Amino acid sequence: MPFVNYKYKILGGLAAMALSAPLSAQQSEKLEPGTMAGRMAACTACHGEQGRAGPDGYYPRIAGKPADYLYNQLVYFRAGQRQYRPMQHLLENMSDEYLKQIAVWFSEQHPPYPDPKSSRLPAATLEHGRRLVMEGDRARGVPACVSCHGQALSGVLPAVPALLGLPHDYLSSQFGAWTNGLRKAIAPDCMADIARRLTPEDVSAVAGWLSSQPVREVAPAASLPEPMPMECGSQVHVGSRP
Incomplete structure (x- = not known):
């Protein structure tokens, strides 16, 4: 797997x-x-x-x-x-x-963020991760992370989480969970779709770059400047007990 x-x-x-x-x-x-x-x-x-x-x-x-x-x-x-x-x-x-x-x-809790840990990945790998986060890969239909999680990657209201301040191992494991069906959202499950378009090398690069970035903005953005590139069921507030 x-x-x-x-x-x-x-x-x-x-x-x-x-x-x-x-x-x-x-x-x-x-x-x-x-x-x-x-x-x-x-x-x-x-x-x-x-x-x-x-x-x-x-x-x-x-x-x-x-x-x-x-x-x-x-x-x-x-x-x-x-x-x-x-x-x-x-x-x-x-x-x-x-x-x-x-x-x-x-x-409503806002404890301080710790300083990020330096990544041991090669500079070329981290640059690959930065490009996927900031630009995506149009040829493979992979949108930039910032197009949904905000330009500062601090999340977007009402339901998009921040990506900074998360450790490498957690980020990598979540991509694995989406790929293998261990993590699901209501349809359309956009993150599962995106995760399956990424290679293990892509995942390592993205997780390495994100986890090594300092957190400058804490509060989630009120909105995105443009509509999301994909429809995501996870943006719907779950209203009733399954």
Whole structure:
């Protein structure tokens, strides 16, 4: 299977333990019983305080992402359209309304971004990744990432996520999940279509370039200057429990 990162699969068995892992003293002081921050302890155990990202490169930053995007992903996990068993177990009995509350809470968190890690990829590979991100590949029908995720790659309201501030391993594994059908959105599933047009070398280049860029703009853009180059079902707010 192309693009599968086996360490990502192994983490599935460890994530359940992480959900009950002891929190740092500094974090536990902020998690007052009954507050939303306290109720989100099961999420931040893996995704980091305020959803700033886990330390291992596989649990992405969810802080500051558009609320509609976060809500859609929670629904997809609950329904099995995104396959990651610890998330499915965590969400399976949660209502749509509570998922909306979770999404809004994390969308309003804005912890600082860490400095990006330098990539070990050759300069030519990183340049290839930059071109795909900024220009796409018209011959293969691959749109530029910026044409949907915004010129600053900081996401676009209401439901397009930022691409910067994400680790290389997470980005690579998501392309693999789309390619292999482990991650799905409602039709038309534009990212799955795009992922299948990319080679493993393309994916490595894109993930390497994106993960090595500093984050200059944090808030998602209000809109795109032009319509998206592809119709994407993921931009629809999921309105009912599957």
